[in-house]
Amino acid sequence: MDLDLKPLESYIYRELKIDLSAYKSNQMNRRLNNLIARNGASTTKEYIEMLEKKPEMKKKLADFITINVSEFFRNKELFVDLENKLKEILISNDNKKLKIWSAACSNGAEPYSVAIILDKLSPKVRHEILATDIDSTILETAKQGIYNPADVKNVDKDILKRHFSIYDDGKYILNEDIRNRVRFKKHDLILDDYEKSFDLILCRNVVIYFTQEAKDKIYSKFSESLLPGGLLFVGATESIYDYKKYDFGKASTFIYQKNK
Ligand SMILES: C[S@@+](CC[C@H](N)C(=O)[O-])C[C@H]1O[C@@H](n2cnc3c(N)ncnc32)[C@H](O)[C@@H]1O
Structure with missing residues (x-):
């Protein structure tokens, strides 16, 4: 047909x-x-x-x-990489507050994963984490912080114990402390303006659905939205081959750094 x-x-x-x-x-x-x-x-x-x-x-x-599929620490090894780059590049001794954006965040597992990492790396600082998606229904789900066992399969046992409670029906609820660190907002990557001055942008597993032209605009806008030296973390199948065009250098395979 x-x-x-x-x-x-x-x-x-x-x-x-x-x-x-x-x-x-x-x-x-x-x-x-x-x-x-x-x-x-x-x-x-x-x-x-x-x-x-x-x-x-x-x-x-x-x-x-x-297509709202997501999970905590999706492609776990890449989140290990992100944690290392955060330590190396962004987390400083002077307790600087970072501004972070999880774009196309789906059910919130992605921004909450970052909040959990930051709680470990710099527990004293309340970083700003914005999480957006085009789908307002999934944002409501994200705010509730309730997950199926499959969504948390990559979460280490000690982290599960520290930040989640288990309901009788086997679902996992993320504790309020981590939930309160993320601000959710509806945002369309194609049609809306982008906020500025981010230290880190995560945009994973959404641009695969977009045309080259749309991707090109999105990466240019991400570059404008990042501070010099800021990082862009992309999905495991979303390497940016012409990253130099967007004023990026390569920090690792799936992390790009805006030139200083
Ligand atoms: C597969 S999920 C990715 C979730 C998360 N980033 C991850 O990697 O696990 C794709 C998300 O992109 C969102 N999305 C699709 N088109 C979008 C657009 N134009 N602007 C913002 N979000 C969009 C969907 O609503 C969905 O929640």
Whole structure:
């Protein structure tokens, strides 16, 4: 099936405020075609009519586009690397407060992982951690800090013990102390302005869905948002080959440093 998706794209922009033109079109078209077929519609128009009748389908569509998968210390070895770079480059003896941004943070496991690392590295300092996502529903989940065992499988036992409690149903709840260190806010990497003066930006496992043009704009804006010497931490499949173009140097395989 290869449907004309233009009406659906306009609908998604209007109703869900998501600009699909920034997402890789082959991949997105294939996924949307599959989704429409799975819902039993044979035309885009028919699918839109279904969406109009059932609000819960609209929510499912938003979830489908945004793909919210995350976990604590995703690619654990890269978080070890991040911890080392934080020690080496950003954490100083004068207890400087860092400004950090976890962009496309999903259920909060990523910014909370950073908060846990910083609690270990500089327990006396309250660093500023901003965490954003385009999906306001996932941000509400993130604020609650409740996770399945699979989400915390990379968390060391002593950290689990120190920062989480276990519910009777086997879920893990992150303690308030760490939860209070992260400020969540809705933000669209494609359409919104970026805050400035960050020491560290994490942006992982989202740009893979974007076109080269969209990625290019995002990396330029990250570079403008970082302080000189600040770090950008990307996903395990998201090496930036032309990093010099964005005024970055390489701090390690998946961490880039804004030139001083
Ligand atoms: C796969 S998750 C990545 C979560 C986390 N960064 C990680 O690596 O585990 C991708 C997230 O990107 C968000 N997202 C998708 N498009 C976005 C956009 N245009 N602006 C901001 N966030 C977006 C989704 O809502 C989703 O929560």
